[in-house]
Amino acid sequence: MTKILVAGFKGRMGATATHMVLKNTDFELVGVYDPVAKEKDLAEIAEFAGQHAPVFTDLEATLTAAPEVWIDFTVPKAAVANTQFALEHKISPVVGTTGFTAAAIKKLQELAAKQTTGGLIAPNFSLSAVLMMQFSKQAAKYFPDVEIIEMHHDNKLDAPSGTAIKTAEMLAEVRGDKPQGNPNETESLPGARGANYAGMRIHSVRLPGLIAHQQVQFGGVGEGLTIRQDTYDRESFMTGVALACRKVRQTKQLYDGLEYLL
Ligand SMILES: NC(=O)C1=CN([C@@H]2O[C@H](COP(=O)(O)OP(=O)(O)OC[C@H]3O[C@@H](n4cnc5c(N)ncnc54)[C@H](O)[C@@H]3O)[C@@H](O)[C@H]2O)C=CC1
Numbered sequence: 117m118t119k120i121l122v123a124g125f126k127g128r129m130g131a132t133a134t135h136m137v138l139k140n141t142d143f144e145l146v147g148v149y150d151p152v153a154k155e156k157d158l159a160e161i162a163e164f165a166g167q168h169a170p171v172f173t174d175l176e177a178t179l180t181a182a183p184e185v186w187i188d189f190t191v192p193k194a195a196v197a198n199t200q201f202a203l204e205h206k207i208s209p210v211v212g213t214t215g216f217t218a219a220a221i222k223k224l225q226e227l228a229a230k231q232t233t234g235g236l237i238a239p240n241f242s243l244s245a246v247l248m249m250q251f252s253k254q255a256a257k258y259f260p261d262v263e264i265i266e267m268h269h270d271n272k273l274d275a276p277s278g279t280a281i282k283t284a285e286m287l288a289e290v291r292g293d294k295p296q297g298n299p300n301e302t303e304s305l306p307g308a309r310g311a312n313y314a315g316m317r318i319h320s321v322r323l324p325g326l327i328a329h330q331q332v333q334f335g336g337v338g339e340g341l342t343i344r345q346d347t348y349d350r351e352s353f354m355t356g357v358a359l360a361c362r363k364v365r366q367t368k369q370l371y372d373g374l375e376y377l378l
Protein backbone atom coordinates (compact mmCIF):
# COMPACT_ATOMS: atom_id res chain seq x y z
CA MET A 117 0.00 0.00 0.00
CA THR A 118 1.33 3.42 -0.95
CA LYS A 119 0.82 5.99 1.82
CA ILE A 120 -0.50 9.22 0.27
CA LEU A 121 -1.17 12.73 1.55
CA VAL A 122 -3.27 15.19 -0.49
CA ALA A 123 -2.35 18.89 -0.24
CA GLY A 124 -5.08 21.35 -1.25
CA PHE A 125 -7.86 18.85 -0.45
CA LYS A 126 -10.46 21.61 0.06
CA GLY A 127 -10.07 22.71 -3.56
CA ARG A 128 -11.66 21.39 -6.78
CA MET A 129 -8.75 19.15 -7.79
CA GLY A 130 -7.63 18.26 -4.26
CA ALA A 131 -11.10 16.94 -3.39
CA THR A 132 -11.23 14.91 -6.63
CA ALA A 133 -7.77 13.48 -5.89
CA THR A 134 -8.83 12.61 -2.31
CA HIS A 135 -11.77 10.57 -3.68
CA MET A 136 -9.40 8.88 -6.15
CA VAL A 137 -6.97 7.84 -3.39
CA LEU A 138 -9.84 6.48 -1.26
CA LYS A 139 -11.19 4.46 -4.22
CA ASN A 140 -7.91 2.65 -5.01
CA THR A 141 -7.22 -0.34 -2.76
CA ASP A 142 -3.43 -0.13 -3.27
CA PHE A 143 -3.42 3.44 -1.86
CA GLU A 144 -3.78 4.48 1.78
CA LEU A 145 -4.87 8.06 2.51
CA VAL A 146 -2.71 8.94 5.54
CA GLY A 147 -3.73 12.59 5.69
CA VAL A 148 -5.04 15.66 3.94
CA TYR A 149 -3.60 19.18 4.15
CA ASP A 150 -5.12 22.59 3.52
CA PRO A 151 -4.50 25.73 5.61
CA VAL A 152 -8.16 26.80 5.26
CA ALA A 153 -9.56 23.56 6.74
CA LYS A 154 -11.58 23.82 9.97
CA GLU A 155 -12.09 20.06 10.47
CA LYS A 156 -9.80 17.67 12.39
CA ASP A 157 -10.93 14.54 10.55
CA LEU A 158 -11.85 14.12 6.87
CA ALA A 159 -15.02 12.22 7.85
CA GLU A 160 -16.48 15.46 9.25
CA ILE A 161 -17.03 16.62 5.64
CA ALA A 162 -20.33 15.34 4.20
CA GLU A 163 -18.90 14.12 0.88
CA PHE A 164 -16.27 12.05 2.80
CA ALA A 165 -18.60 10.71 5.52
CA GLY A 166 -17.21 7.50 7.03
CA GLN A 167 -13.72 8.07 5.56
CA HIS A 168 -11.33 8.83 8.40
CA ALA A 169 -8.01 10.60 7.84
CA PRO A 170 -6.27 13.34 9.83
CA VAL A 171 -6.68 16.89 8.54
CA PHE A 172 -3.55 19.08 8.71
CA THR A 173 -3.44 22.85 8.52
CA ASP A 174 0.27 23.12 9.35
CA LEU A 175 3.03 21.98 6.97
CA GLU A 176 5.43 20.48 9.56
CA ALA A 177 2.60 18.55 11.22
CA THR A 178 1.98 16.56 8.00
CA LEU A 179 5.16 14.58 8.76
CA THR A 180 3.39 12.79 11.62
CA ALA A 181 1.31 10.98 8.94
CA ALA A 182 4.54 9.59 7.37
CA PRO A 183 3.40 9.87 3.73
CA GLU A 184 5.40 8.29 0.90
CA VAL A 185 3.68 10.33 -1.83
CA TRP A 186 2.62 14.00 -1.69
CA ILE A 187 -0.17 14.91 -4.15
CA ASP A 188 -0.24 18.68 -4.60
CA PHE A 189 -3.13 20.63 -6.14
CA THR A 190 -2.74 23.93 -4.32
CA VAL A 191 -1.89 27.43 -5.50
CA PRO A 192 1.15 28.60 -7.48
CA LYS A 193 2.61 30.56 -4.56
CA ALA A 194 2.52 27.57 -2.18
CA ALA A 195 3.39 24.64 -4.42
CA VAL A 196 7.12 25.30 -4.81
CA ALA A 197 7.63 25.38 -1.02
CA ASN A 198 5.41 22.29 -0.59
CA THR A 199 7.40 20.35 -3.22
CA GLN A 200 10.70 21.38 -1.65
CA PHE A 201 9.40 20.32 1.77
CA ALA A 202 8.31 16.91 0.41
CA LEU A 203 11.67 16.27 -1.25
CA GLU A 204 13.63 17.37 1.83
CA HIS A 205 11.77 14.63 3.74
CA LYS A 206 12.13 12.02 0.95
CA ILE A 207 8.41 12.11 0.18
CA SER A 208 7.75 11.70 -3.55
CA PRO A 209 5.85 14.71 -4.93
CA VAL A 210 3.10 14.27 -7.55
CA VAL A 211 2.39 17.88 -8.39
CA GLY A 212 -0.39 19.19 -10.61
CA THR A 213 -0.28 22.78 -9.40
CA THR A 214 0.70 25.11 -12.24
CA GLY A 215 2.76 28.30 -12.27
CA PHE A 216 6.23 26.78 -11.67
CA THR A 217 9.03 28.68 -13.44
CA ALA A 218 11.65 26.72 -15.39
CA ALA A 219 14.25 27.88 -12.84
CA ALA A 220 12.17 26.58 -9.90
CA ILE A 221 11.71 23.20 -11.60
CA LYS A 222 15.46 22.93 -12.24
CA LYS A 223 16.26 23.66 -8.57
CA LEU A 224 13.73 21.07 -7.40
CA GLN A 225 15.15 18.52 -9.85
CA GLU A 226 18.62 19.07 -8.35
CA LEU A 227 17.17 18.61 -4.85
CA ALA A 228 15.38 15.40 -5.93
CA ALA A 229 18.63 14.00 -7.35
CA LYS A 230 20.49 14.88 -4.12
CA GLN A 231 17.74 13.22 -2.05
CA THR A 232 17.50 10.25 -4.49
CA THR A 233 13.75 10.78 -4.38
CA GLY A 234 11.53 10.40 -7.45
CA GLY A 235 8.63 12.66 -8.30
CA LEU A 236 6.61 14.35 -11.01
CA ILE A 237 5.47 17.87 -11.81
CA ALA A 238 2.89 17.82 -14.61
CA PRO A 239 0.89 20.81 -15.81
CA ASN A 240 -1.72 18.44 -17.20
CA PHE A 241 -2.56 14.89 -16.07
CA SER A 242 -5.08 14.15 -18.82
CA LEU A 243 -3.99 11.73 -21.53
CA SER A 244 -5.75 13.71 -24.26
CA ALA A 245 -3.81 16.83 -23.27
CA VAL A 246 -0.48 14.97 -23.40
CA LEU A 247 -1.37 13.72 -26.90
CA MET A 248 -2.57 17.19 -27.98
CA MET A 249 0.85 18.60 -27.03
CA GLN A 250 2.74 15.82 -28.78
CA PHE A 251 0.64 16.06 -31.98
CA SER A 252 1.10 19.84 -31.96
CA LYS A 253 4.86 19.47 -31.67
CA GLN A 254 4.80 17.14 -34.69
CA ALA A 255 2.73 19.62 -36.70
CA ALA A 256 4.99 22.59 -35.86
CA LYS A 257 7.73 21.02 -37.95
CA TYR A 258 5.64 21.68 -41.07
CA PHE A 259 3.50 24.60 -39.83
CA PRO A 260 5.67 27.01 -37.80
CA ASP A 261 2.94 29.70 -37.76
CA VAL A 262 0.74 28.88 -34.80
CA GLU A 263 -1.39 30.46 -32.10
CA ILE A 264 -2.59 28.84 -28.86
CA ILE A 265 -6.06 29.50 -27.47
CA GLU A 266 -6.56 28.09 -23.97
CA MET A 267 -10.00 28.23 -22.34
CA HIS A 268 -10.71 27.69 -18.63
CA HIS A 269 -13.28 28.21 -15.87
CA ASP A 270 -13.32 31.73 -14.46
CA ASN A 271 -11.94 30.73 -11.02
CA LYS A 272 -8.51 29.96 -12.47
CA LEU A 273 -5.73 32.06 -10.90
CA ASP A 274 -2.91 31.76 -13.46
CA ALA A 275 -2.74 32.84 -17.09
CA PRO A 276 -1.64 31.54 -19.46
CA SER A 277 -2.40 28.01 -18.23
CA GLY A 278 0.49 25.67 -17.38
CA THR A 279 -0.57 23.50 -20.31
CA ALA A 280 -0.39 26.43 -22.75
CA ILE A 281 3.10 27.36 -21.54
CA LYS A 282 4.32 23.77 -21.84
CA THR A 283 2.78 23.53 -25.33
CA ALA A 284 4.57 26.73 -26.38
CA GLU A 285 7.87 25.39 -24.97
CA MET A 286 7.46 22.16 -26.95
CA LEU A 287 6.56 24.02 -30.16
CA ALA A 288 9.55 26.35 -29.70
CA GLU A 289 11.85 23.30 -29.58
CA VAL A 290 10.79 22.61 -33.19
CA ARG A 291 10.07 26.01 -34.77
CA GLY A 292 12.52 28.12 -32.71
CA ASP A 293 11.92 31.82 -32.16
CA LYS A 294 9.85 33.17 -35.08
CA PRO A 295 7.93 36.44 -35.16
CA GLN A 296 4.40 36.07 -36.58
CA GLY A 297 1.83 38.40 -38.06
CA ASN A 298 2.48 41.74 -39.72
CA PRO A 299 5.72 43.32 -38.43
CA ASN A 300 3.90 46.69 -38.51
CA GLU A 301 0.81 45.54 -36.63
CA THR A 302 -0.46 47.71 -33.77
CA GLU A 303 -2.88 47.06 -30.91
CA SER A 304 -5.64 49.64 -30.58
CA LEU A 305 -6.63 47.83 -27.36
CA PRO A 306 -3.60 46.61 -25.32
CA GLY A 307 -3.39 42.81 -25.14
CA ALA A 308 -5.45 42.26 -28.31
CA ARG A 309 -2.77 39.99 -29.76
CA GLY A 310 -2.32 37.96 -26.58
CA ALA A 311 0.86 36.90 -24.78
CA ASN A 312 4.02 36.39 -26.80
CA TYR A 313 6.17 33.26 -26.41
CA ALA A 314 8.99 33.04 -28.96
CA GLY A 315 6.76 34.85 -31.46
CA MET A 316 3.74 32.60 -30.85
CA ARG A 317 0.63 34.24 -29.44
CA ILE A 318 -1.22 32.70 -26.50
CA HIS A 319 -4.82 33.75 -25.80
CA SER A 320 -6.45 32.99 -22.43
CA VAL A 321 -10.25 32.73 -22.30
CA ARG A 322 -11.94 32.60 -18.86
CA LEU A 323 -15.68 31.82 -18.72
CA PRO A 324 -18.13 30.15 -16.34
CA GLY A 325 -19.19 26.74 -17.64
CA LEU A 326 -15.77 25.85 -19.02
CA ILE A 327 -13.41 23.38 -17.29
CA ALA A 328 -10.19 23.14 -19.36
CA HIS A 329 -9.85 23.31 -23.15
CA GLN A 330 -7.10 24.18 -25.59
CA GLN A 331 -6.92 24.78 -29.31
CA VAL A 332 -3.59 24.88 -31.15
CA GLN A 333 -4.24 26.56 -34.48
CA PHE A 334 -1.72 26.28 -37.32
CA GLY A 335 -1.81 28.27 -40.56
CA GLY A 336 0.01 27.56 -43.83
CA VAL A 337 -0.31 28.76 -47.41
CA GLY A 338 -3.94 28.11 -48.35
CA GLU A 339 -4.52 25.63 -45.50
CA GLY A 340 -4.98 25.36 -41.77
CA LEU A 341 -4.89 22.74 -39.04
CA THR A 342 -6.53 22.88 -35.61
CA ILE A 343 -5.67 20.46 -32.81
CA ARG A 344 -8.16 20.70 -29.95
CA GLN A 345 -8.43 19.08 -26.53
CA ASP A 346 -11.42 19.27 -24.17
CA THR A 347 -11.75 18.34 -20.51
CA TYR A 348 -15.40 17.78 -19.56
CA ASP A 349 -14.83 16.36 -16.06
CA ARG A 350 -11.97 16.70 -13.53
CA GLU A 351 -12.17 12.92 -13.11
CA SER A 352 -10.24 12.74 -16.40
CA PHE A 353 -7.06 13.91 -14.65
CA MET A 354 -7.18 11.06 -12.14
CA THR A 355 -5.90 8.25 -14.41
CA GLY A 356 -2.65 10.19 -14.76
CA VAL A 357 -2.45 11.12 -11.08
CA ALA A 358 -2.98 7.47 -10.00
CA LEU A 359 -0.41 6.26 -12.54
CA ALA A 360 2.12 8.79 -11.21
CA CYS A 361 1.46 7.77 -7.58
CA ARG A 362 2.26 4.17 -8.54
CA LYS A 363 5.41 5.00 -10.51
CA VAL A 364 7.20 7.84 -8.69
CA ARG A 365 8.57 5.61 -5.93
CA GLN A 366 10.36 3.53 -8.57
CA THR A 367 12.36 6.50 -9.88
CA LYS A 368 15.06 8.64 -8.31
CA GLN A 369 14.49 11.84 -10.26
CA LEU A 370 11.89 14.56 -10.58
CA TYR A 371 10.21 14.45 -14.01
CA ASP A 372 8.62 17.46 -15.71
CA GLY A 373 5.61 16.12 -17.65
CA LEU A 374 3.38 13.04 -17.47
CA GLU A 375 4.76 11.77 -20.79
CA TYR A 376 7.98 10.66 -19.01
CA LEU A 377 6.04 8.14 -16.90
CA LEU A 378 3.63 6.80 -19.56
N1 LIG B 1 -1.96 19.22 -13.65
C1 LIG B 1 -3.25 19.09 -13.91
O1 LIG B 1 -3.68 18.16 -14.61
C2 LIG B 1 -4.20 20.09 -13.35
C3 LIG B 1 -3.71 21.14 -12.65
N2 LIG B 1 -4.55 22.04 -12.08
C4 LIG B 1 -3.91 23.05 -11.25
O2 LIG B 1 -4.10 22.65 -9.89
C5 LIG B 1 -4.14 23.81 -9.06
C6 LIG B 1 -5.37 23.77 -8.18
O3 LIG B 1 -6.51 23.94 -8.97
P1 LIG B 1 -7.97 23.93 -8.31
O4 LIG B 1 -8.18 22.71 -7.52
O5 LIG B 1 -8.92 24.28 -9.40
O6 LIG B 1 -7.84 25.20 -7.31
P2 LIG B 1 -8.68 25.53 -6.01
O7 LIG B 1 -8.56 27.00 -5.81
O8 LIG B 1 -10.03 24.91 -6.10
O9 LIG B 1 -7.88 24.76 -4.83
C7 LIG B 1 -6.65 25.15 -4.30
C8 LIG B 1 -6.62 24.72 -2.84
O10 LIG B 1 -5.29 24.89 -2.35
C9 LIG B 1 -5.39 25.33 -1.00
N3 LIG B 1 -4.14 25.92 -0.56
C10 LIG B 1 -3.73 27.21 -0.61
N4 LIG B 1 -2.49 27.33 -0.09
C11 LIG B 1 -2.11 26.08 0.30
C12 LIG B 1 -0.94 25.55 0.91
N5 LIG B 1 0.10 26.34 1.26
N6 LIG B 1 -0.87 24.23 1.15
C13 LIG B 1 -1.93 23.42 0.86
N7 LIG B 1 -3.07 23.87 0.29
C14 LIG B 1 -3.16 25.18 0.01
C15 LIG B 1 -6.56 26.30 -1.03
O11 LIG B 1 -7.06 26.56 0.27
C16 LIG B 1 -7.54 25.56 -1.92
O12 LIG B 1 -8.38 24.72 -1.16
C17 LIG B 1 -4.04 25.02 -10.00
O13 LIG B 1 -2.71 25.45 -10.07
C18 LIG B 1 -4.47 24.45 -11.35
O14 LIG B 1 -3.92 25.14 -12.43
C19 LIG B 1 -5.89 21.94 -12.22
C20 LIG B 1 -6.45 20.94 -12.95
C21 LIG B 1 -5.64 19.92 -13.57
Ligand SMILES: O=C(O)C1=N[C@H](C(=O)O)C[C@H](O)C1
Binds near residue numbers: 214240241280
Ligand atom coordinates in the same frame (compact mmCIF):
# COMPACT_ATOMS: atom_id res chain seq x y z
O1 LIG C 1 -6.77 25.36 -13.43
C1 LIG C 1 -7.21 24.39 -14.10
O2 LIG C 1 -8.39 24.07 -14.07
C2 LIG C 1 -6.28 23.65 -14.95
N1 LIG C 1 -5.02 23.91 -14.86
C3 LIG C 1 -3.96 23.26 -15.56
C4 LIG C 1 -3.24 24.26 -16.44
O3 LIG C 1 -3.01 25.40 -16.00
O4 LIG C 1 -2.85 23.90 -17.55
C5 LIG C 1 -4.41 22.00 -16.26
C6 LIG C 1 -5.78 22.08 -16.85
O5 LIG C 1 -5.72 22.92 -17.95
C7 LIG C 1 -6.79 22.55 -15.81
